[in-house]
Each structure stands twice: as C-alpha cells, then as structure tokens.
Amino acid sequence: MRKPQITLWLLSALSVLLLSLPWLVPHTGALALVAFVPLLLADALSDEYRVRAKWLFPAAVFVAWNAATTFWVCNATVGGGIFAILANAAQMMLMWLLFRLARKKLPGVLPYVFLAAMWMAWERHYFDVDISWPWLTLGGAFAQSTRTVQWYEYTGMLGGSLWIWVANLGIYGLIVAVLDGRWQKWNGLARGCASVGILLVIAGPVVASKLIWSSYEERSEGTVEVVVGQPNFDPYEKFQSLSQDEQTSILLDLFDGALASRPAGKSVLTPQKSEISGDPVLLLAPETFTGDLVLNDPENSRTLQRIRAFLREHPGAEILFGATSYDIYRTHASPTILARPYGEGWIVSHNSAVMADAADFFEIYHKSKLVVGTELTPYPRIFVPLDNWLSKKMGVSGLMARCVGQDERTLLHFGDVPLGCAICYESIYGEFCTEYVRAGAQAMTIITNDAWWGNTPGYRQHLSYARLRAIELRRDIARCGNTGISAFIDQRGEILSQSEWWTRQTLSGEVNLNSEQTAFVRHGDIPGRVCTLLFLLLAAVLLVSLFIPGKKR
Secondary structure (H helix, E strand, O other), X not given: OOHHHHHHXXXXXXXXXXXXXXXXXXXXXXXXXXXXXXXXXXXXXHHHOXXXXXXXXXXXXXXXXXXHHHOOHHHHOHHHHHHHHHHHHHHHHHHHHHHHHHHHHOXXXXXXXXXXXXXXXHHHHHOOOOOOOHHHOHHHHHOOOHHHOOOHHHHOHHHHHXXXXXXXXXXXXXXXXXXXXXXXXXXXXXXXXXXXXXXXXXXXXXXXXXXXXXXXXXXXOOEEEEEXXXXXXXXXXXXXXXXXXXXXXXXXXXXXXXXHOOOOOOOOOOHHHHHOOOOOEEEEOOOOOEEEEEOOOHHHOHHHXXXXXHHHOOOOEEEEEEEEEEEEEOOOOOOOOOOEEEOOEEEEEEEEEEEEOOOOOEEEEEOOOOOEOOOEOOOHHHHHHHHHHHHHHHOOOOOOOOEOOOOOOOOEEEOOEEEEEEEHHHHHOHHHHHHXXXXXXXXXXXXXXXXXXXXXXXXXXXXXXXXXXXHHHOOOEEEEEOOOOOEEEXXXXXXXXXXXXXXXXXXXXXXXXXXXXXXXXXXXXXXXXXXXXXXXXXHHHHHHHHOOOOOOO
C-alpha cells in the first residue's frame, strides 16, 4: 500500500475512534468536538493525492462508527442490526457525497456550512420519519458527560450537534490555515482573534454549563414516593417458558418486600394526595409486563385482577406498568390497515403504559415511537400488502408487528399528580418528550425492556439518554427496566441511585414535582429548525450552480 493511502486510512481510523468513544466510555463526550477533523483532512488529502476511490474512506468511517457503537442491536435481531448499521451509514455517506459536490461548486467556506446545516437538518428530520434510528444524533455524545451540556434546557440535544460541527469546522479551518501558509501571513491581531474565537467555541459552552449546573436548585412543588420493581426476566424466556401468573407473582413479591420495609408512617409532600387512603406510593413496573389486557374488557385481565387484589392489601399504593394491550372489533370492515383478522372480526395491538389503583381507576397511554419491524410496519400502505403477501407465501402469520400508537401525548395520574410516561424507545426523542411537559407532566417515568441486547453498551446508552431528557425538561425521572438499568435521575441529569444489571431487585426513592417549563419545552428545537432553513437555502444555491457553467474549482 502506498504511503499516501496509509495516511488516509490512519486519519480515517482516528475519526472512528474519536466518534465512537463518547458512546462507549463515560466522560469522553469532548472528543466529539474534534472527531470529524481527521476525516475532513483525509477528504482534502485524497484530492491532493489524486486517490481514485475517494468515497471509500468516509464510507469506512461511517460504517465502522455505526458498527462500533450499535453492534448490540444484532443481539436481538441480526438482520435488523446489520440493516440499522448499513442504512444509517448510507445516509451519512450520502451527505458526505453531497458535501464533496458542494466543494466543487460553492466558494469559500460555504461547502462546510452546507455540510453542517445538512447534517443538522437530517438529524431533525430523522426524528419524525417512520423508519427512524436517531441513536447516533451527535448531541447524544454528551449523554455521559451531562455536566458540560446543562444548556440543553435551552437548545435541546441538537444544540450539542451544532456545537460539535462548529468546533470541528473551526479547528479544521485553523489546521488548514497553518498547513497552507495562510496562518503565517496573518498579522498578530488576526491570529489572536482566530485563536480566541476557537477557544470560546470550545470552552464557552463548557463554562456556561458549569455555571448553570452549580447554580441550579432542584425545584420541588411536592414529592412522590416511588418503588421501582425490576423483575429481571430473560426476555427470551419471558415470552416462551414463564407463564404470566409466574411473572406476576415474582413482581408482586418484590413489591411486597419493598413496601414491608418502608419506614412506619412515611408519607410524601403531595397535598393532591388527600383522597388516597394510607401512605401514597407509586409502584413502577417495566414495559410489556403483561400481555392479557383486552381494552374492550380490561377487568377480565387476570393480571389486573391480581394487581388490584395486591393493592387492596397495601392502602395508598397505585401501580404503573407496561402491557401489550388489544382492541377487539366485531366488525366486517377493518378499523385500520394495521389490524389483523381475529375470529370474525379484527384485533389491534398496542404497547401501552397502564395506571391502576385498587378500585376501578384505570388510565392508559399507547407508545407512539415504535421500533421498526418488531413493533411497527412502516409506511403501511406500501408495506402491509407486501407483508401480507410474503407471510402468505411463507406460511406465517406476519413478518412485521403492527402496533398502533396514539397521536398526542396524554398523561397518567397518580392521584391528582400528572406524570409523563415514555415507553422505551420514546425516551431518546427530545422534542417528542417535551409534549408530555406541555400537557402538564410534573415528573417523568420511563418503562423499558433493555434485556434483548444482553450485557452490551446498548442498555447503558439508553439510560444515559434519559439523563439528557431530565436536563431538557428539568423533570425528575423514575426509570424502570425489566432487568436494568432502573434508576432515579434528578433535574440536572444526575443519577441519584440505580440498580444492578441482570439482578432482581427493587429501588426506592422520591421524585420532585415541577410545573415550570424550560425554554426548550416552550420553543422546541430552534437549532434544528434554523439549520434546516439554512440547508434548504444552500441546497437551492447548489442546485442552481449545477446548471450554470463555470470554472471548476
């Protein structure tokens, strides 16, 4: 291999390392601020060295970055994991090819502004499409370095993405200026301004975050006591070898032990709870805990019956648990394209969160951000007929799941206290979660089942994203995982307590209630919207330049 190509491969490998470490090693988020610099240098040098397959280096970087950080998806589904890695990398590569085109057609720094704005627009759009996998949103690099991004309460996670691009492009610009001799030609004032500018770009947000972190006081308009039950079911056994009665017994025994050990006379500072007899406590159970809940007749659920019997023995306790729930329709016509035949009618499935008490109180929220394939059939008018045809040919009931979510965020109520409940995958969507707070949520819960991925970085990354949601919303979070990590997170994104991985246990704590709204909650993703507009303007300029003959750059 020729020396120039070795240099390009080494620079590409360095970018992979710098991009991957923030998702794999705690407190390394700052590496993302320089992670694209080696790739940008390799891209420029590939032109200088007249390398033929210039696309190979960025393609290798994006595939390797996706594989290094999200390989764990293959533990649940090999095909789905490979598809997620390659599809995500392909979209990144497409943007890089457009950036290379812009370098040929647009003058000065505009191609680099185009790259940053395009990436930001892609990240924003990626949150809203049916086939959505925004796990590697750049701003998520600081999910395990939360003390440096307390200002997410103003900008949301895409503010971090913008910071990363501005820092990378600024540093790259200075390196290029030194290498091509321009730096030496600048006078002292110009050099000083450039140096101070880069320093402010990198250090300014860190200093601002430290000031916000040190001055922020946990807001409390009352508290709610929560007991999290982590039953630790192997998901590959849960749906195959363990009966629902066995699972319910295990969970209720966990809660019984935790409630028995509560200090006598313990109560919480929630005047809204005056109608609840006994010491009020919220029991939190994981996602898809039960699968026998028919919404047409919920009282016939064996699990709900047993839960209510348990709650009657523990006055003041209410429970929030996950359920695979169903609507059954006795109609000739299908109520939705996502319904499946059921007897002489149809059945519609949901991934739901349920709030219940010992009497007849019952609230339900249906998960809306669904996982493609295992929960969601994307673009149903296209893929449902295809799925039906393939299923018929293969003699199976259906290759893709067809859960149905709900259009608006609704809250679950512990007494009169409104709570948001993000179900699993929903907790990585920042602007989506603001809708819970705008609806009135005073605290957040998250229920999930991360055991599908095994003991890999996946479940730790998922927990860390909850910390960003706590900052963006300034809401305490009680998080319940089937087998970890369950945790209590405060409004600064600090983990107050957490469970062990692959351990059956309970976790007790209190969440503070807060009704104030952050700037991000009120205004949403401003960096993403502004960059989307900028991208569209520059894309229009690029499109026009393609039809205007001119000297090649």
